[in-house]
Amino acid sequence: MSRLNVVILAAGLGKRMHSTLPKVLHPLAGKPLISHVLATARTLLPGKICVVYGYGGELVPQVINDDELIWVKQDPQMGTGHALLQTLPHLDSNGVTLVLYGDVPLTSVETLKKLIATSAESILALLTLELDDPSGYGRIVRSSEGHGVIAIVEEKDASESEHQICEINTGIMVVPNQFLHNWLPKLENKNSQKEYYLTDIVKMAVTDGVKVDATHPEHAWETLGINSKVQLAALERIYQDETAGRLLDQGVTLSDPSRIDIRGQLFCGSDVSIDINCIFEGAVQLGDGVRVGANCILKNTKIQAGTQIAPFSLIEDAEIGKDCRIGPYARIRPGTHLSDEVHIGNFVEIKNSSISTGSKANHLSYIGDSIVGKNVNIGAGTITCNYDGANKHQTIIEDNVFIGSDTQLIAPVTVAKGATIGAGSTITKTAPPESLTLSRAKQMSISNWKRPVKK
Ligand code: UD1
Ligand code: CA
Numbered sequence: 001m002s003r004l005n006v007v008i009l010a011a012g013l014g015k016r017m018h019s020t021l022p023k024v025l026h027p028l029a030g031k032p033l034i035s036h037v038l039a040t041a042r043t044l045l046p047g048k049i050c051v052v053y054g055y056g057g058e059l060v061p062q063v064i065n066d067d068e069l070i071w072v073k074q075d076p077q078m079g080t081g082h083a084l085l086q087t088l089p090h091l092d093s094n095g096v097t098l099v100l101y102g103d104v105p106l107t108s109v110e111t112l113k114k115l116i117a118t119s120a121e122s123i124l125a126l127l128t129l130e131l132d133d134p135s136g137y138g139r140i141v142r143s144s145e146g147h148g149v150i151a152i153v154e155e156k157d158a159s160e161s162e163h164q165i166c167e168i169n170t171g172i173m174v175v176p177n178q179f180l181h182n183w184l185p186k187l188e189n190k191n192s193q194k195e196y197y198l199t200d201i202v203k204m205a206v207t208d209g210v211k212v213d214a215t216h217p218e219h220a221w222e223t224l225g226i227n228s229k230v231q232l233a234a235l236e237r238i239y240q241d242e243t244a245g246r247l248l249d250q251g252v253t254l255s256d257p258s259r260i261d262i263r264g265q266l267f268c269g270s271d272v273s274i275d276i277n278c279i280f281e282g283a284v285q286l287g288d289g290v291r292v293g294a295n296c297i298l299k300n301t302k303i304q305a306g307t308q309i310a311p312f313s314l315i316e317d318a319e320i321g322k323d324c325r326i327g328p329y330a331r332i333r334p335g336t337h338l339s340d341e342v343h344i345g346n347f348v349e350i351k352n353s354s355i356s357t358g359s360k361a362n363h364l365s366y367i368g369d370s371i372v373g374k375n376v377n378i379g380a381g382t383i384t385c386n387y388d389g390a391n392k393h394q395t396i397i398e399d400n401v402f403i404g405s406d407t408q409l410i411a412p413v414t415v416a417k418g419a420t421i422g423a424g425s426t427i428t429k430t431a432p433p434e435s436l437t438l439s440r441a442k443q444m445s446i447s448n449w450k451r452p453v454k455k
Pocket of ligand 2: 225227
């Protein structure tokens with residue numbers, strides 16, 4: 001069992017977000033703020049994670065929906081010390097507790113590991129930071145001799161000289177549990193905000209001869225909290241810049257690193273290039289030499305080497321093989337599996353279908369619930385009519401089929417190997433192999449017909 005407990009404070013209201021959604025549920029890079037904190041906490045392999053929630057009632061636990069977390073309700077919210085006090089029955093009697101904030105999403109694992117490494121059963125480890133403008137934060141007060149930390153004062157309670165201090169409390173700290181059990185019940189709310197301040201445990205540590213240590217994060221943004229939409233937007237940009245920077249470092253070509261959004265994880269092979277305004281969601285994998293054109297959205301998709309995605313394509317929950325050509329304006333929906341060298345052109349929608357090597361649907365088609373063989377050519381405007389109003393049915397198109405333009409395939413239906421379908425046909429029965437099948441009215445001409453004229 002790990003000696004580490006983690007508490008995530010997430011009960012606050014977030015008034016300045018001007019939203020009914022609890023602050024920690026607002027998304028950064030496509031997932032709730034608190035989910036970032038949880039993901040970071042989990043990589044530290046703690047023995048337990050407690051989350052203190054309050055504002056928004058059961059919505060936070062419902063949305064996060066994780067039974068392995070210990071959910072502790074704080075109602076009413078009477079300060080950070082009061083919040084931590086609610087978790088006390090769940091915390092171990094030994095070991096240490098890392099305190100994190102549900103609205104501080106980007107703290108790195110490295111910074112937290114460094115902080116934890118300085119902690120011990122008899123050391124209170126604080127994460128602090130020097131800021132040019134420390135306003136709004138609790139200030140770190142150090143002794144004039146020895147310069148050890150002796151207190152944290154909140155801005156609202158700070159004296160004139162304490163206001164000048166530029167070292168601030170990020171709020172993140174590691175506290176020895178044996179002392180936490182002793183200190184928290186003794187906190188008082190005799191301060192300007194009538195709150196139980198967690199920060200008051202620093203003075204208690206000094207009184208009890210517990211060493212107080214201060215570590216700094218590598219980057220200031222790691223400890224930025226979100227209080228407003230402005231700060232949320234700013235931190236989103238920082239996150240995206242960092243992510244784009246990592247891709248560039250790996251050798252990915254980005255036409256403009258400030259115009260890409262990664263909301264999940266993007267794995268790239270060598271010589272991948274991505275044009276502007278693309279969004280990647282969930283887990284996306286791009287093989288060697290894949291090129292993604294401008295304004296594409298790719299979600300939970302795997303694309304193999306050499307494939308090119310032309311602009312304005314939307315691809316979701318799909319697997320795409322090697323050397324395919326997709327788009328522009330292709331829509332590939334969940335359950336699509338394309339083999340190698342498949343061409344999907346403009347205004348083609350594909351859903352829950354597999355298409356084998358070398359087949360093409362280059363213009364204006366809907367292919368749903370279909371199995372398409374090799375070297376098939378699907379003409380412009382072809383529609384698989386997969387839905388009868390109640391149920392979905394399958395279309396099977398075998399190898400080397402040629403489907404003429406503007407064909408409707410009324411599923412369930414099979415077009416057998418090597419068949420050709422005449423343009424404009426409505427196919428309701430099996431089209432036999434190696435034959436021409438067509439179902440359109442014979443062309444006729446009426447020579448003395450007159451166009452109607454306006455009265
Ligand atoms: C706190 C620190 C301050 C530090 C700052 C960093 C205290 C007393 N002060 O101040 O030194 O510089 O963070 O941002 O700790 N929360 C609860 N329950 C509560 C109150 C707060 O869960 O009753 C949660 C909030 O949801 C938030 C976090 O604790 O995630 C911090 O609360 P906040 O009110 O923002 O603290 P600050 O006053 O900014
Ligand atoms: Ca705050």
